[in-house]
Amino acid sequence: MTAKLFATISKVIYEHAGIVLSEVKEDMVYSRLSRRIRRTGSQDFDDYLNMALQPEGEEFTHFVNAITTNLTSFYREKHHFDFIEKSLLPALTADPRRKRLRVWSAGCSTGEEPYTIAMTLSEQIPKGWDTKILATDLDTNVVAHGHAGIYGMDRVDGLEKRILQKHFQQIQEDGRSKVQVKKELRDLVYFKPLNLLRQWPMKGPFDFIFCRNVVIYFDKPTQKVLFNRFADLLAPGGYLFIGHSESMYKLTDRFESLGNTIYRKIK
Numbered sequence: 001m002t003a004k005l006f007a008t009i010s011k012v013i014y015e016h017a018g019i020v021l022s023e024v025k026e027d028m029v030y031s032r033l034s035r036r037i038r039r040t041g042s043q044d045f046d047d048y049l050n051m052a053l054q055p056e057g058e059e060f061t062h063f064v065n066a067i068t069t070n071l072t073s074f075y076r077e078k079h080h081f082d083f084i085e086k087s088l089l090p091a092l093t094a095d096p097r098r099k100r101l102r103v104w105s106a107g108c109s110t111g112e113e114p115y116t117i118a119m120t121l122s123e124q125i126p127k128g129w130d131t132k133i134l135a136t137d138l139d140t141n142v143v144a145h146g147h148a149g150i151y152g153m154d155r156v157d158g159l160e161k162r163i164l165q166k167h168f169q170q171i172q173e174d175g176r177s178k179v180q181v182k183k184e185l186r187d188l189v190y191f192k193p194l195n196l197l198r199q200w201p202m203k204g205p206f207d208f209i210f211c212r213n214v215v216i217y218f219d220k221p222t223q224k225v226l227f228n229r230f231a232d233l234l235a236p237g238g239y240l241f242i243g244h245s246e247s248m249y250k251l252t253d254r255f256e257s258l259g260n261t262i263y264r265k266i267k
């Protein structure tokens with residue numbers, strides 16, 4: 001892959017998804033796109049990119065999916081779920097007028113994050129509440145994976161036995177033992193493909209939004225726009241959870257920090 005081709009790939013991905021591909025990512029991009037080159041029977045990078053970068057072409061989606069980094073896990077950054085369990089839900093459920101809860105997992109990857117939110121809510125939300133968790137991601141493969149809710153045993157290794165029994169059932173897929181999130185929990189989560197850089201069809205308001213380990217791939221101007229858009233869609237006093245190495249410092253004054261990368265909307 002020549003420097004010129006890498007520059008073209010970086011430009012296209014930045015303009016489409018906001019993801020900044022610095023030179024240190026060159027080996028990663030090379031190995032991920034090599035797989036697509038083999039899969040599509042392309043002759044080389046030039047040949048592949050000619051096809052992948054066709055506007056409206058089918059390969060463009062696979063090209064973008066290959067570039068995204070989807071690392072995630074159940075109960076990742078557990079302090080956020082502890083906060084929901086110990087502070088947020090007791091306050092919300094104490095309000096007798098409230099019977100509705102809207103949550104958004106933006107950049108949900110393969111679904112571990114929104115399902116962890118669903119498991120946490122299911123411990124305390126009274127029956128009869130209208131609860132919905134929207135789970136969105138740019139990568140169409142991970143959205144389909146999340147929707148199916150099927151995971152290898154290694155993905156649920158560290159989960160408490162009680163949680164595993166309550167929310168997962170054993171299944172066989174391709175001759176291997178796996179688990180699937182039970183239907184009651186899957187029914188709470190609505191998976192949809194969505195590019196955070198484009199228009200958002202939903203109106204909100206959301207009670208809380210998770211956007212963790214996503215803006216780390218974006219530059220500061222893109223992060224600033226995004227944090228303000230999240231504030232627009234949050235209910236007054238709503239919460240935004242971001243990843244452990246992300247920060248709102250000097251980007252927006254619409255949130256106050258509660259520590260531990262938890263923010264509360266103030267305007």
Ligand SMILES: C[S@@+](CC[C@H](N)C(=O)[O-])C[C@H]1O[C@@H](n2cnc3c(N)ncnc32)[C@H](O)[C@@H]1O
Nearest residue numbers: 017068070071072107109138139195196212213
């Ligand atoms: C590292 S994963 C984080 C998953 C999960 N939030 C967590 O913290 O465990 C980052 C996700 O952001 C998604 N992503 C990257 N750019 C995006 C964009 N412009 N719009 C929507 N999702 C995006 C990727 O596809 C990927 O699944």
